[in-house]
Amino acid sequence: MADQKLISIGIPVLNEELNIPYLIARLNPVIEEIGRRELTVEVLVNNNASSDISGTLLDDWAKSDSRVRINHFPFTVPFQESILRLLQQSRGDAFVLLQSDLQDPPETLLDFISHWKTNQKIVAGVISKRQEGIFQRSIRKIFYRLLKSFSDGKIIAGFQDFYLIDRSIIDQLKQLSPEGLFLRGHISTRFGYVQQVPYKRVNRERGKSNFNFPAKYSLALDGLLLFGTRFIRTISTISLGGFCLGILGTVAVLLSHLFGYRAAMHGWASLGVILLTLLALLGMTTGLVLEYLIRIYRFQIFSSKSGK
Helix, strand or coil: CCCCEEEEEEEEECCCCCCHHHHHHHHHHHHHHHHHCCEEEEEEEEECCCCCCHHHHHHHHHHHCCCEEEEECCCCCCHHHHHHHHHHHCCCCEEEECCCCCCCCHHHHHHHHHHHCCCCCEEEEEEEEECCCHHHHHHHHHHHHHHHHHCCCCCCCCEEEEEEEEHHHHHHHCCCCCCCCCHHHHHHHHCCCCEEEEEEECCCCCCCCCCCHHHHHHHHHHHHHHHCHHHHHHHHHHHHHHHHHHHHHHHHHHHHHHCCCCCCCCHHHHHHHHHHHHHHHHHHHHHHHHHHHHHHHHHHHHHHCCCC
């Protein structure tokens, strides 16, 4: 028993009273199968200040199963920060993230573990098919295409917060700042090869999603700003080009006046050149400042583990 490796299953929960009984019913057989593979399990659940009876249901689960530990938050924290806290609490040789709404199948955890036992450090659930409207699908595709196009690292389209990571990865991720987190970006770009496991994501059957538009917007913005460095460089480059054109145009007009040729410049045309130059200067300055700030942030992330 002492030689058995430990798998930590992390589950963030917010107002999931309708799903918790089904989650337990589907996860228990998976846990038993993990045990048959000569591994032990701990289940870590963050109750994110639920206002329904989720906390009571989770406490009952912990009382009936010593492998389950519940952490009750006194106030709601952002979803990515909740995941980070699960990583920090985990003691396992590997950590698996599972969401409590059951859109991601718990049974796929067994595939994750199989790959991990062949020395894969990161195993990512990647959506091969999902049920969603045309508008949502279009927005999602646009976001991932932008992120892939403008990222310096390899961004995996369809990679959700459904994955297994090895202890060597956990020890680095758990030191991240809780501000501006986009954990999928760190996992897919910083640590080399990612083993992908395709799966079908289903619609939520019970309860209401807590991941509203502002939360989605904030997460998408974090992803683009922190990992879309080329996006910022593109803005800076285009702005620099516009600024140079504006300066060249101004110099050309001044030189023409110097040599006695006065080109017809109507009020709106001259005003347009001035505005273009100012906007280009603003865009270039903003891009440079953003890239500088992101470099500082990344330096703090990569150097944080050496300072602890």
